[in-house]
Amino acid sequence: MISKQAIINDRANSPSSKGENGILINAQNLHRSYQMGKVLVHALRGVDLQVRRGEFVVILGVSGSGKTTLLHLIGALDHPTDGQIFIDGEDLSQLNDSQLANIRLQKVGFVFQFFNLLPQYTAQANVEIPLHLAELDKNEAHQRSKELLHIVGLQDRVDHVPAELSGGEQQRVAIARALANNPQILLADEPTGNLDTQTGAEIIALLEQVNKEQQKTVIIVGHDQRLTEVAHRVIEMRDGQFVSNHPGGRGELQ
């Protein structure tokens, strides 16, 4: 039997001394604008965000409110036009491309609305991609990917390619892949946006489980109101700014 505890006790999960007061993510006065044709779009207009270790934060907003842009900045996929962002005390604006890639590899895991699995690979091979990127030994990667698929309840689907899996199953694979290198942060961009109500609820439950059992810091953006019930904190965004920031259904993280 595969022990979940073994994975939890894995590397990189111990609290880092670099974070202050349990704050894992610290964004200050974030601005992000980009050129779209002849128009300059201000996707973020000065956002301050502190997220504590183990916190489950849901950011709600209509499309175009800047929530995905914020998620990309936290996930080291994009550079802010202005402002600073610290992950685990590390200033992302000071890092080069290769170092940012390392942050994405080791500290964050992404889950997308459209799953974004690679269609040519089996569920297990998809989960193994980040493990191979981290240069894990082949057998080690094999073992770990199996454990991860077990955690998300897909132990019987390891050899199926994405086309043979349902939407919910694909999203489970994506979550397993996001957790592969045992990151501290799990970022999800409308993870239920492409799923039916029942399946969406199951994915939300899985994300909550990951947060509770593995102490992952989870940030989800979307507009599924059910997300607020499992969140410690709910932030609402409009036009690139926070318009409200209040405790979620689980109450603030103690």
Add this chain to the structure above:
Amino acid sequence: MKPQRILGMAWTNMKKRKLRTALTTIGIVIGIMSLIGIATLSTGFETQMNTQLISGFDTDILTVNTGGGFHDPGGVSEDSGIELNTTYADAIETIDGIEVAMCIARQGTTAYNLENESLQTTIMGLNITKFELIYGDQINFTSGGWPTDNESIIIGYLDEPFAQMGENISVSIRIGVLSSNVTFTVSGILDEIGQLGMTSVDGNLLLPLDVYQTLLETETVDSIVVMISDPNQADTIADEIRTLFDDEVNVIVPSQMIETMQAMLTTQEIFLFAIASIAILVAGISILNIMLVSVMERTREIGILKALGAKRRTVLGQFLGEAVLLGILGGAFGIIFGYGMGFLLVQMLGPMFSQMRGLDATSSTIVPVLTVDTIIIALVFSILVSVIFTLYPAYKAAKLDPVKALRYE
């Protein structure tokens, strides 16, 4: 990512797009195939030429004639009109460093055996003493020996099915415009000698020079075979012979002839390799084209990989890994098919090439030769072309902005 994983992923990608991989590979296969086909043919020719020329053309044997046949860069290109005879041979023998100068006279003829079967051949007259001096250890009789009277004749081993030892043959002799038949008894059959200077005696009829000259009522000979004591002196002695006869004779130096032929071969090779290179260039451009399309199609996939933590060099490695595999695949098939093409080329072009080079096309079979060097060069070349033309698409993929790539539909 570890190199073997990068190659593994590249291989999965190639397997997923089988048709495209096959089409891309075909380009390289054709290029490498032509390269290998030509290379095996060239090497085959060279091998054959070297064995034939170097063994047959003893480097201490010069041939003097009056033009026609092989072009002698230092001599006359057209028939000079002078007629060689034994006095020329005597004069040549006075030059220092020359051991023997032997006259050879010949005439194309038709011979008839007891069953009245005909044979197109050549009747040759040569000085037997000098012949033995020059080719001594190469001359062996399968039966009989040199003629002792003017009614006996020697035949080469190739003529053995036509006439046996002791049988009579009738040989057509032409004097001026008149032809007459003379009957000889076969008194000896020569074993295989192969190429002797510019000639071969294996299928010919041989007579002592004096018998030949009396019979044909002529003093003229066709060429003079000269044996020198030091092969290194060949060029100097050739010049001396030419000077002796006011540059009115050809002197064929074997080493020069081999050089001339090799230069000819090299020219042809360069031309053929240029054609093969164009084929490979076209293959390279098709790789460039397909890889650029591939990068565009896989933009989203590249975005995903980058979101998962792939570095630029990992993405670069993915595409270059595919290029290496394509190069190996195309190179391997190209080598196999190219070797096959070598045999086809030999069938088609062999006789023509042989004739161009003045070699006997029928008696020599050219075999395409595939050397380890050729295989290595072809593989390296194939991989190199594939990788070079993938550099730009791979670079484009590597520097894709992950956010834009993830949004790409």
